[in-house]
Amino acid sequence: MAKSSAGPTVRSRRLGAELRRLREAAGLTAGEAGQAIRASDAKISRIENGRVAVRALDVGDLLTLYGVDDVGQREAILVLARETRRQGWWRSFGDVVPRWMEVYIGLEADASSINVYQSSLVEGLLQTPEYAAAVIRSTWPELPGDEVRRRVALRTSRQERLTGSQPPRLWVVLDEAVLRRPVGGPDVLDAQLRHLLDAGTRPNVTIQVLPFNVGGHTALGTSFTHLAFPDPDDPEVVYLEVLTGSLYVEKPEEVRQYRDKLDHLRALALNPRDSTEMIQSLVRDQP
Template structure:
């Protein structure tokens, strides 16, 4: 039973293993809740990696499930130990929007990320000034928190230069998002210049979806596909961000639907090799206005 690389994925792996062992033992979630004297929702959150569980409770469950192989027990306990580690994002948790700490952990553990962005430049590709303008717009009157969130966003970008395995990023961004003068003309000019530079990185692919293309498969809204190594469980998670909250989808049929949607939208867009020319044209037109 291999472990994943970071605490967020390890929490999910621990939960998945406890769920597998529970089912093998013929136990229901309500049985576990009664045994540990807690709510069924708590057990459900533990099994999806969204809630912590004490080491003694893990050992108790393993014994109750009939797991008596000491090697298997210690393997599970090692996953639990690894899951207790704090990620770098813990320093920012008090100012992060609900669910963002979980996303940061997943993003840090991912080997690849595919995203569709209709409104903004993707956070991993934002300049500091662009990020500041975006965050300040949604967090008015909170300058100290804005600066901490800007630093958080800039630190996330270290994933793109991570060694030895930088995050593989493929982003489809709407042309209209690049024509929105976030922060003003100078900020947008610098942002587009940065995108031109980033498009040349070997681990980054950027596509600009022309407004003239009209309707396409991804118009329902922003989403990301986080892909993990084969050691992780699951290997792909869908993240959907909205004002109403953050949603994570892991069921195979849901993941497959979003993979198909992303494949359709990138197939509908221009060849990524055209991206620098498209960005340069947008920059020229914005400069004229």
């Protein structure tokens, strides 16, 4: 049950899935489970979705309620519960990271495969510091300079995993509009395009461009990220960022729809070599 090859966020999802399975096997509602640990049914739902950490003491009470008497099974689940409370590296940025973003960063940190479609901005894992700062200032113009710098530092820290010893497979499809929008001005965009060319030479990074001439497609007006994990017991998840938070798609049939969208977009997009040539032409076209 308890596995060591993941961080606290993925472990929270494992724990939540196991607790949901045990509750349903016991024929209990979330409200009944909540009463056992003096919590609401909404909190039980967040625990079972892996969105919040839970005390080992409360997990023990839930296991008793669910009739889990086997000593080995209880201990494995309690060990997992204790590990979910271990802090990830991103907690040092807790002053600038909202809780909904913490969840995503934790999932991203454990993903073996990160697949992205971006319709308006360069994917965060591929942004230069100057481009990232311009995005942050445009999105939150009220932020003081120190907080902008902290958020840029967080984004840069997330990128370090791409060049680590066991980097994830990153596959990004960028709408052509992303390459032409002068976020931060022409010089910032030019440096960003050059950075994309450099990133695309890495063996674990694939960049494709979806040109304007494809017309309409299945993901018009949306951007999303699909994450897969090394352990097949950790289900895939799709992340969508909205203005005030985030949405997670985790039902297998819904995740499959997004995978199909990605396959459709990859088929429509320029292949990696032609995408590189388009980016190079735009770099040359910069005034």
